[in-house]
Structures are given as structure tokens and as C-alpha cells.
Amino acid sequence: MVMTVEQKAPETSSQQPRTGALTKAGAGKRTKGRTALFGALGTLGFLVLWEIVVVFGLLPRNNLPGASETLIRSVGLLADPVFLGHVGSTVAVSFLGLGIAFVIAVPLGLLLGISNAAFALASTVVELLRPLPPIAFVPLAVLIAGQGTEMKAAIVALGCVWPLLTNVIHGVHETDSVAKSTGRSFGWSRSTVIRRVVWPSAVPALITGVRITVSISLILCVGAEYIGGSTQGLGSWLLQQSMQPQGMQAVTAGVVIAGVLGVLVNAIVAGLDRRYAAWARRGEK
């Protein structure tokens, strides 16, 4: 059975002049500045539009708070210990689940990548388990582990383990065979070749896996909070607020903060990628 790998298309930034080769040399800075300016204008335009839509009541149900109101409330929420506690819970559980998946997927992926026999034995089972929607197992996890951290972390781990596993296997399989032969020509043992050649080659694929799974982990954690009926976490907090009269302002402000949180997490992982996988991305534009 062929393993298909979940891969993220390489990130592209918007500053690539596509005109002649000659414009590339100096135009980078100017384009970058313009991109930032246009981006700021676009965002501002969106906020103004939002405000107008709300002020003039252009929505069918007039219960969306305006942009200014929402942003002010968002800033207020950042100083609200109760809210921060819920956000902290979501982040902590997501990373716990991701960590569990990592600890399982990396050794297993190396084993399945290196050993043909292990791969032949396990690949069908992996292919059968991988498409299972992790969210389907929330009720079972609630029965076994309750509605708290353990249940949510287990669901996150279940969803994150497959992208990590397939990416590690893919990374090992993609190891340059010339590099492996070079290692062997130095008289290195099998384990030394694995440590010095195979593992470093697999790291960029692993980081790609992490890039995919950080977003998945947050999504699954919030999903598990709802479905599992958890009382802790951003999702639970939002659901509670939405049931209160005039709760919409808090909900919208919370969503804005959730987006900012997502952007931050993505930026951290993109930084990791630049630090540890730059060599493998050299061919990508």
C-alpha cells in the first residue's frame, strides 16, 4: 500500500518581484514596504466596513457588535484572569496532546522508515487508522477518561499522530542515497549513519508535520471541549458567554483573540522551520 503524505504547500511570502531578473536585485525593500502598507490599509478597510455594517444595521440579525467595540473588549479580555485561564488551558492541552503524538510518532516513524519489514507489516494498519476522524472518538474518550485534560489531550494526540508519523516516514524514505553511501564509505556503522545522515534528513519533513499539526491541535482541542462538555478552555468559555444575554460582544472579542493566538503559534513554528529546515527548502521559491 502506498503511503500518501500530508504535506503543506510551501509558504509563500508576497514579496517576489516577477518581472525581469534585473528588478529583483534592488526592488525587494520597496516591495516589502508597499506590501506592509497595503496590508495595513486592507485590514483597516475591513474594520471600517465591519463598523459601517453594524452601525447601519445591514445584517439580517442585528446582534453583531461593531469593530471598535470588539477590539476594545479584546484588549480588556487580555487583562481578565478568568479568560486568560481558559486560553491557557486550551494552549496547554493542545501542546500536551501534540507532545504525546510527537513522542509516539517520531520513534515509530523512524522504525517504519528504516525497516522495510516493519513498514510492510504496519502500513496497512496505519492506512486503515489514519482516515478515522479523531472527533468521532470524543464520546468514548469521555467515558474512559472523563471530561478533563486527559480526554482532550488524547483526542488531540490521536489527530496529530498520523501527520507526524507519515511525514517522518516520508522524510526517512527521502534521505539521499548518495549521502547514505557516503556515510557508509566513512566506515560508519548502521546506527551512526542513522544518527548522522538519516535523522538530520528527516528533520525538515518532521517540522512540516509539526507545522500541520499545531493548527490541527488547536482545532481538535476546541472541538473536544464542546463535544466532550468540558468546563475548561477557550471553546467552553465562548459557549458559556454565547448563552448569556449581551454575551455576543465577549464572544466576538474572544474569537479575535483566538485568531491572534493562531497567528502567533503559526509564526513560532514558521520560525522553527527557518531555523532548522532552511537547507531542505533551498529549492523552493
Next chain:
Amino acid sequence: MTEALLVVDGLRHVYQTEEGEHVVLDGLSLTVNRGEFVSIVGPSGCGKTTLLRALSGLLKPTSGTVSLAGEAINGVPKGLAMVFQDYRGSLFPWRKVGANVEFPLLGRVGAEERRNRVRESLEAVGLENFAGRYPWQLSGGMQQRVAIARAIAMRPQLMLMDEPFASVDAQTRSDLEDLVLRVRELYDMTILFVTHDVDESVYLSDRVLSLSKSPTVLTADTAVPLPVPRDQIRSRENPVFVSTRSEIAQLIRRAKPAGLYGPGEAIPTTSNFAVPVLR
């Protein structure tokens, strides 16, 4: 007999960069007659590619005019085909060989006619048995033949070739050179051929145009009085070949940017055959 097909007049192109203006083409004029095989050679970085992009309508020059068969070019003209250096980048990997050759004809030529032209063009380059393969299943030389077949299928008045054989090995290269000569004979085609290889330009052409370094002007227009048909061994041993080649090679070695020639200074043309081009 000598009807001008392509007329380039005062072509000038300037790129805007952070440091200011960069003049690539500085008032270039040339003419290609119908039925002629003309090569353009020049030192690397002399704006050959910019020139060809301007001629094919891919790039709008800063000033100057290009006309094909008496009509000024604005955008990509009818009756023009182009063969790029990078055959991998110009053949679509999702289309089979036949479908790649057919691509420029889609929506323009009836299905029956398309089939005929595809078959005929592939026969002309000796790939009639490969229509059902994907281009990337073929060798580099064969892929470039597919690109040539696609150009033929368009039945162009003028075929532009941008260093088409720069990325194939030497043996394949001489095969492809003879293929181009054969195709030209067969379809009575006018070809403008850009290369950095002086030998290749002399071997193939009726006329060789030499360019200066950037900012680029035309420095010489050298006729190649080699007998036809050409032959890879005999033509290259011909004293005319040897002398023409060394003339052009010297011109290129001495080529300097247009601005560096003094007002009274003659642009170097020591050749018996080369006609100095006056600015």
C-alpha cells in the same frame, strides 16, 4: 527576392531598478528578410533574451518599433512561433507529446486539421511514434524536438529560437542543428536564432548579427558565404567557416558597452564580410 519580414527600428529597453535606470537595449535596429536564417550572437548578459522577448511581444520595449510583415507588433503577433531554451519549462508535463504540439492550435484550427498538423510536425522532427508519451519520459534532445514540432505546427512566418540547444549534450546538439536546417528547407521558414555559440551561429546562418555588451547595440552584420547544404564535418573544415568564425569571435571578445565607444571611434569590424553598422 529580398522582402523584409521582420524590421526592428531603434529598439530601446530600460529596466527600472532601485539604483536607477538600467539600459539593456540601446537603440537596436535590424532587419530579417523572408526566407533568411539569421543568428544573433553576443557576450553573456548582452540582452539577447530581452531582445527576443521584445520581438515576440512578451515584453513591451521602452521605445522603438518592431514590425512583422509590415505590421507593427503590439502584443504577440500572428505568424510567430518561439522555441525556448528551457524545454522542460515550455512543455506542459500534464499534456502528452501530441497534445503539447496541438496546444497552440486549440480553438483556432479544426480537429481534423489539428490531427494532421500534429502528425506532420512530429514526423518532421522524427517523433511520430512518441505522440502518446509524456514529454518528461523523453530525453532532453527529444523534448526540444517536441518544442520545435510545436513551433512548426503553428506554420509560422517567423520562428524565434532562444538558445534552444544550450542545455543538451554536444552530439545531440549537432543532430538538432541539422534538424533545424532540414525543417527550414522543408517549410521554407524564416528563422531568427539566438545563441552564445559562435560556431553554431556560423554553421547554421546566412547572416550573423553581433551584439555589444549591455547597453546593447548591434556591432556587426556578417554574411556567411558558406555553401549549402551545410555538413557538420565538411562545412566546419571549410576555410570560410574558420575565418568567419574567428572574425565574429574577435568582435565579441572586443565588444564593449555602447556608451564606451568614443564619438569618432569606429566600432570594430575587421572582417572582410562584416559590414559595420552605423549608429
Next chain:
Amino acid sequence: MRRMKLTSPGVRAALGWAVAVVLILAWQLAAVTGESLFFPPPTEILAAGYQLWFSAGLENGVLTDAFHVDVVPSLERLVIGVLIAVAVGVSLGVLLGRVRVVAQFVEPLLHFMRALPGPVLLPMALVLLGTGNEMRIALITFGAIWPVLFNTYSAVRQVPESYLDTATVSRRTSASTLFRVILPSASAGIFAGIRTATGLGIILLVASELVASSDGIGFGLMQSQRSFQFLEMWAFIVALSILGYITTLLLSALERLFLRWHHLYKAVVA
């Protein structure tokens, strides 16, 4: 000799399936002897699922009324939600990939929207859009659209300039260039986005069926758990898993149809 055997695809597949069957048999055996409430034997789960959804009899079209309440609404929501996401995501992705200025204006916003974990929008969607089918479909679409949009955007921007030059020199119209050059060239990236989008769509489907709903797989799953009907709960888990398989198989089939060249091409070029 052993290595040679392992490389034969037939032997590998047989071995792989043998392991899978052994594991299921082990579960069956453990469940029958252990009598755990939470892990009923697979045979009983299948029987329960059959009883629930497929026991109407041949003359009544096999599917029971429960099937139309539990499964059909979910399928509708997922298919409509994901299809809208694909249509809008691909269109916007192409637009942004081709028109740089527009991309510059909206890029920060799009990064924000994509980073937003989809399920957090559920409470907002409830208040803004109510508890009807539109809310659930909108939630699925909103969660699924970003991977499609970003992958399309990124893939369209990576269409080699030489392909576009070739199209221009062949005097293609912009529509012809779009459908015959840009979309085929970007198709692998677009497909990767659709795969991710479908996975997210299933998560959002289940989440959206939790609140104020009376039908769908998500609803049934929760109901059976709350009423301690473990066999039924497992039947719903299996149903969701089968939904996962079907979408995976469907996408693989589509990929084989449209991207056969791409897999062969990658194998040759790499």
C-alpha cells in the same frame, strides 16, 4: 531472499492486511472474554449498525428511517459545505494568485482567518445565523475554505513563468490560459488543500451537530453516549469512520483521474 520477497507489492499487501485482520480478531477475542462495557466486540457493533440503518428489508430499499435521520443530513451538510468551500476557495485563490495588488491588501486578514481555529466560531455562528442547516453549512464552509484558498493561492503563484510565456506566445486567451495552463499546473497543490479541507469539514460537521440539533451523526453520537447505549455509540463511531474512508477514497479516485501525470512526473523528475 527475504528482502526480495518483501519488495513484491502483492506480498506486502497480503502481509499488511493479515496484520490488520489479526488485530481485529484480537479485539474480538478480548472483548468476548473480557466483557468490557466500553469495548463491545466488533461483530456486535456491526450487528447494531446493521439493525439501526440497514434492516428495512429489500422491499423497502434496505435503508431504515433512522438512516435518513442519522446519516443523510450529515452527508448533505458535509457535501454542500465542502463544495462551496472548494468553489469559493479555488476562485479566490486564483484571483489572489494572479492579481498581486488584491493579494497585498487582503493577505494579513487571510492569515488571521486561516489561523483562527474553526470550531471557535460555533458560538458566534449560533447567535448570528441561528440553529438551522445554514448555520452548520456556513460553519463547515468557513472552516474548510482556508486550506483550499491558501493552497490554490500558493500553487498559482508557483506556476512557472515559462508556462505562462508559452501560453502567451501561443496567443491563448486568458480563459484558455486559466483552464489549460494555470489550473492544471496548480492542480496538485489545490488537491492537497481539498484533502485538508475535507478533514476539517468532518470535525466542524460533528461540532455543529452538537448544539440545538435533532439529527445527524454528531447528534446521534452524543445521544447514544448520554443514554449509555454503547453499542449504538460505537455504531456511530464506525459510521463516522466510514465517512472518513469514503471521502478519502473518493479524493484518491479523483486524484488518480486528474493527477496521474503528476505522480508519474514526480517519480521521473525526482
